[in-house]
Amino acid sequence: xxxxxxxxxxxxxxxxxxxxxxxxxxxxxxxxxxxxxxxxxxxxxxxxxxxxxxxxxxxxxxxxxxxxxxxxxxxxxxxxxxxxxxxxxxxxxxxxxxxxxxxxxxxxxxxxxxxxxxxxxxxxxxxxxxxxxxxxxxxxxxxxxxxxxxxxxxx
Numbered sequence: 001x002x003x004x005x006x007x008x009x010x011x012x013x014x015x016x017x018x019x020x021x022x023x024x025x026x027x028x029x030x031x032x033x034x035x036x037x038x039x040x041x042x043x044x045x046x047x048x049x050x051x052x053x054x055x056x057x058x059x060x061x062x063x064x065x066x067x068x069x070x071x072x073x074x075x076x077x078x079x080x081x082x083x084x085x086x087x088x089x090x091x092x093x094x095x096x097x098x099x100x101x102x103x104x105x106x107x108x109x110x111x112x113x114x115x116x117x118x119x120x121x122x123x124x125x126x127x128x129x130x131x132x133x134x135x136x137x138x139x140x141x142x143x144x145x146x147x148x149x150x151x152x153x154x155x
Contacts, residue, residue: 004039011040012047020050024084027055029077056083071135075128082132085145095145098152102133107150 001007015023023044027037041053056064064086065078073082081100088095106112140147 003036004043008043008047011043012049015044015049015051018051020052022052022054024080025053025055026080028058028061029056029080056087068132068135073128073131073135075131079129079132082136085136089139089145096148097136097145098148100133100136100147101149102129 001011004011015021023040025037025040026033028034037053037055043049044051044053061083064083068078068082068086078086085095085097085100101112104111136145136147139145
């Protein structure tokens with residue numbers, strides 16, 4: 001959305017499909033993200049959108065990175081998916097993850113695309129994706145969260 005310098009209306013219309021969801025923004029992950037994240041916050045208020053912008057507190061991000069470093073996840077920055085998984089484990093009684101699959105083929109051997117970087121691998125050393133996935137597998141093995149490997153089944 002060109003950092004919301006122009007396409008504010010289009011942005012608000014596109015996020016409207018998510019109902020009254022929270023938008024977790026990376027305001028304090030990098031200085032370059034702060035201004036745009038606050039622009040999103042103010043745009044949602046300006047348009048009286050039902051979605052709310054929320055941010056991880058910088059101290060939480062720091063302690064989260066320090067915690068996972070002690071578990072062997074050493075990277076320039078934790079991935080946003082790993083951050084939100086960590087928060088979910090802390091806040092929620094039941095956590096079920098779908099889409100955390102670091103391989104190019106599904107369990108049914110079908111090719112799959114990846115969300116990260118428009119289907120590009122992360123920059124080397126930026127995220128520790130294999131180590132993050134290993135930690136998620138360990139949490140799954142201990143019953144702390146449920147990792148959905150195949151297609152979701154309807155209840």
